[in-house]
Amino acid sequence: MTESAYAPPETNGGLEVGERLRAIRLLRRLTLREVADAAGVSESFVSQLERGRSSASVATLQRLAAAVGIEISDLFADELESGPHVLRRQERQLLEWGHLGRKALLTPKPFHSLEAVAASFDPGGSTGNEPYTHGDSEELLLVLEGRVHLQLGSELLDLSKGDSVNYRSSTPHRVSNPGDEPAEVLFVISPPSY
Numbered sequence: 001m002t003e004s005a006y007a008p009p010e011t012n013g014g015l016e017v018g019e020r021l022r023a024i025r026l027l028r029r030l031t032l033r034e035v036a037d038a039a040g041v042s043e044s045f046v047s048q049l050e051r052g053r054s055s056a057s058v059a060t061l062q063r064l065a066a067a068v069g070i071e072i073s074d075l076f077a078d079e080l081e082s083g084p085h086v087l088r089r090q091e092r093q094l095l096e097w098g099h100l101g102r103k104a105l106l107t108p109k110p111f112h113s114l115e116a117v118a119a120s121f122d123p124g125g126s127t128g129n130e131p132y133t134h135g136d137s138e139e140l141l142l143v144l145e146g147r148v149h150l151q152l153g154s155e156l157l158d159l160s161k162g163d164s165v166n167y168r169s170s171t172p173h174r175v176s177n178p179g180d181e182p183a184e185v186l187f188v189i190s191p192p193s194y
Helices: 014-027 032-039 043-050 058-068
Strands: 095-097 099-105 115-126 138-145 147-152 155-160 164-168 173-176 183-190
Touching: 014 043, 014 058, 032 043, 032 058, 138 147, 138 155, 147 164, 147 183, 155 164
Parallel strands: none
Antiparallel strands: 095 099, 099 115, 115 173, 115 183, 138 164, 138 183, 147 155, 147 173
């Protein structure tokens, strides 16, 4: 079946995938045009896919997932059961981040209302050489251990254990560890924008 062909949702499961794509796109505050441009497809195709009136190839779904900041598997993931989900510290999947930094996602995907990321920085470590932005969400940074510098626009904040600061994720920001001890921080972002 071609990507522009109509396929009833009850026969191809496309409505569920499309509904998930739409929900995530809206949480990310992305327009149909922004997602379509990023994925290299037409705006009308994205609209039809979201309504279950089109199907898409795996390659196109990969591009659409990347455009909204998720993995393609998130479009097919079973709904999580309600109730608490325990993630043990030793079970966190750590990813290298910036310079001498690591981060772990604490919230399950696909994200709904918020995402939480735990990050640690060795002495001299940082999120990278340059400040960065992601979306236009509310973001909270809480220092769990050690001391960090937060460059927020043109301002430099010195934060210690227990300190927190909130800002828009669209403000260029960079976290660095100026101390001699490791630092650990928690980012809470709503709506999700990573």
